[in-house]
Amino acid sequence: MRRHVPPTAALQAFEACARHLSVSRAAEELRLTQSAVSRQLAGLEALLGLRLFQRVRQRLVLTPAGNAYAPRVRVSLARLEGATRDLLAHRGTGGTLNLAVSPTFGTRWLTPRLPAFRTAYPGVLLNFMNYTTRLAPMDFAAEDVDAAIMMSEEAVPGIRRHPLMPDARLPVCTPAIAARLRAPADLGREILIQQTTRPRGWVEWLDQAGVKGMDGLRGPLMQHTAMVAEACAAGLGVALLPRFLVQQEIGAGRLATPFRQTLGGEAAYCLAYPEAAEDIPTLRAFRDWVMGQAMAAARRPSA
Numbered sequence: 010m011r012r013h014v015p016p017t018a019a020l021q022a023f024e025a026c027a028r029h030l031s032v033s034r035a036a037e038e039l040r041l042t043q044s045a046v047s048r049q050l051a052g053l054e055a056l057l058g059l060r061l062f063q064r065v066r067q068r069l070v071l072t073p074a075g076n077a078y079a080p081r082v083r084v085s086l087a088r089l090e091g092a093t094r095d096l097l098a099h100r101g102t103g104g105t106l107n108l109a110v111s112p113t114f115g116t117r118w119l120t121p122r123l124p125a126f127r128t129a130y131p132g133v134l135l136n137f138m139n140y141t142t143r144l145a146p147m148d149f150a151a152e153d154v155d156a157a158i159m160m161s162e163e164a165v166p167g168i169r170r171h172p173l174m175p176d177a178r179l180p181v182c183t184p185a186i187a188a189r190l191r192a193p194a195d196l197g198r199e200i201l202i203q204q205t206t207r208p209r210g211w212v213e214w215l216d217q218a219g220v221k222g223m224d225g226l227r228g229p230l231m232q233h234t235a236m237v238a239e240a241c242a243a244g245l246g247v248a249l250l251p252r253f254l255v256q257q258e259i260g261a262g263r264l265a266t267p268f269r270q271t272l273g274g275e276a277a278y279c280l281a282y283p284e285a286a287e288d289i290p291t292l293r294a295f296r297d298w299v300m301g302q303a304m305a306a307a308r309r310p311s312a
Contacts (some may be wrong), residue, residue, distance in 0.1 A: 019050075020086060106292055107153060107155045108155065108156050110158045113235045114254070117257065126298050138152070149286075155291075161276070161277065161281060169281065171296065173279060174278045179271045183263070184262060193268060196215070218268070238255050280296060
């Protein structure tokens, strides 16, 4: 299949002009003549059938099309440069993988397992970027990320998803609070900590537990799982959390699970990446490894 990709030289000329808003400064940076840069711009606009710049008082100004195109071209050129630098540095025997991970999942589940990955793939360097919950799907190209471990429910066109750990939640609190919770209805006397990622979690859990007439939306709202876990450990109240993310606190006796009923659903922590990236060797290596780790953890109920 023929790819609709302009020549790299034309993209470099466009990106430099978009950054400097000056043909002369772009030409100086690229070590080309001004006429050569102008020809590259004209050829790119002809190929695209769009005006990318207009001249206002002898100065370049990006058109709406150019303004939308420039950041994507900039990121693509940077990724191409990085891939080339990575190839030359590792001579094809390893490489770098840029991975976005939510802080809680990265700290509590992934990081303790990374020495095993390093042993299995010593030539692969993992770079970690912070991933926070968002409403829109991640734009991998714009954010210079090869893959992400994120909470995901629905399939997104063009994105491969591999479920790792289900977002199955159950009530979590201090052992002291757990000792006075004999039945789900006793939660009416406690503070219910809410989380933005599952805003109706308590409403759904109480309904499944057969508790009627209790306001499942009351209580403080928090975003990050780590903050929710610390609030529970401090005795603020009861929260719905995935057991595998607070297993360390449960084992240490800081947290307890008074009820075994879990709130399930379609959401899961998934490894996600663009379909076009699935043949990158470093991504294949990490995918196979992390999926194996998830399968091993699933066989251990307390993991």
